[in-house]
Amino acid sequence: MDLTLLYRGPLASCDYDCPYCPFAKRRDTPGQLRADRAALERFTDWAAARTEDGLSVLFTPWGEGLVRSWYRRAVVRLSRLPHVRRVAVQTNLSCRTDWLSEADPDTVALWCTYHPGQTPYDRFLAKTHDLAARGVRFSVGVVGLPEHLEHARRLRADLPARVYLWVNAAEGHTYTDEEAAPWTALDPLFPYSRHPHRSAGLPCRTGESVVSVDGDGTVRRCHFVRAELGNLYDDSFRTALRPRACPLASCDCHIGYVHLETLPLYDVFAGGVLERIPADVPSADLPVLLDAPRRS
Template identity: 75%
Template sequence: MLTILYRGPLASCDYDCGYCPFAKRRDTPAQLRADRAALERFVSWAETRPFELSVLFTPWGEGLARSWYRDALVRLSLLPHVGRVAIQTNLSHRTSWVEAADTSRLALWTTYHPDQVPYDRFLAKSLDLTSRGVRHSVGVVGFPAHLEAARRLRADLPPATYLWVNAAEGLTYTDAEAADWTELDPLFPYSRHPHASAGAACRTGEDVISVDGEGTVRRCHFVPTVLGNLYDGSYRAALGPRPCPKPSCDCHIGYLHLRTLPLYDVFAGGLLERIPHLLA
């Protein structure tokens, strides 16, 4: 199975998180049309593949606020050769659209931003997804100011809903602070420190690839070397095992694929939506 991390040109978001360069950014109508056309091209390509696929959408902006991302998730979920289709989302939009999808293949990777959305609103949407049988994880960024909100969320979510915690970029955690977050997410230690990756074996570029709106294929979002293009098939000849060229990897969608870490076993059955095996 080929796993694709798709990131089109969409860069607009309805939230205003202080650490994010895309906060409250608005794409122009022309940019939105280009993003929609690029996504339509990708979905049409996926629909005609003779091999198995899994797809994770990782937009810079908020994809589910746009109808074409919701439509893409539904269309891909209905394809028998798509094992899983998922998207990273702040869950700001309505959830009723999932009724049209095959929830055995659809999944959401959701993030709770305590300073951007009323607590009850976010919780209600997560619980609604659960009631509809939609697989999803819920997460927070580990800022000290978010700890109590995260504790409240963990207490109110069903035990089967995984709550993940991302270490905040540039923040160093004391052992006591890390212990607080690990109490909420036992897997937080994987996020606490960057992982040494230079020369390490990694699945990216072999059976995991990154694709942009033009169809340009790279091994992952963090290595700029081009392997070819999705639509002319030139990427296929470049697929194969290769060591990581970066000194370290500090993002979950990157280090998840390192063969030096056990995360394919930890997240077996829930790799794209970030759900551990025991809950998947």
């Protein structure tokens, strides 16, 4: 079986204090960190033992995982397993990058977010160039707030041309066509993020070939649908895997709507769905989605 797992353990602490994030500068207690470490190691052990499956893993922690040694070890370990096709992680890239020399560059990938004001620009940029020099697959993105536009333009100019710069529509922010234009000039795929996507009753790969897993091993179809499919560790989830329609009215997060079968994003991101890397450098003549409702 080919299976994609989005893992989110109990870790909720972050070393940044972004004003648009509810987990900014949150501190986990030592006990909470121990529990997160144990949960991640249990998950990694499970993945290592599932040699009969082809696995792809995306770590989507609420906090910043790669500043924790157990996340770095998990990424390295999984990347070196022959039945793991991809292991990717969302990160603010505040961690060092030398540990990636131990990972398999053909399997590991990073989804990096630049947060202006949280880290010196030159430090962040230097790390992206180090990733490129190491041959690590990665994308870089920003939240599309007006005050981030000039930072994003500078970043696009300084990143290697082959590195995709993505832009996430800011939560609760409505973009006029005029406001969206400069973001689309930077990221021709921004129209997919600009509007939420109608999803009710539409086919989605989540719940069939893509699932969400929490620290206790509870399996759900995705992070945004709370209904449980079973548990990872007793294999009870497998009998629930099947094609199914989305029960929600709309989906406005990339890690959710990328799996909608009504969108062409598996073709757009072929080979890089988890790390958000398009198959080809996106161009400005990509079609805009006209059927998506505007954000309210």
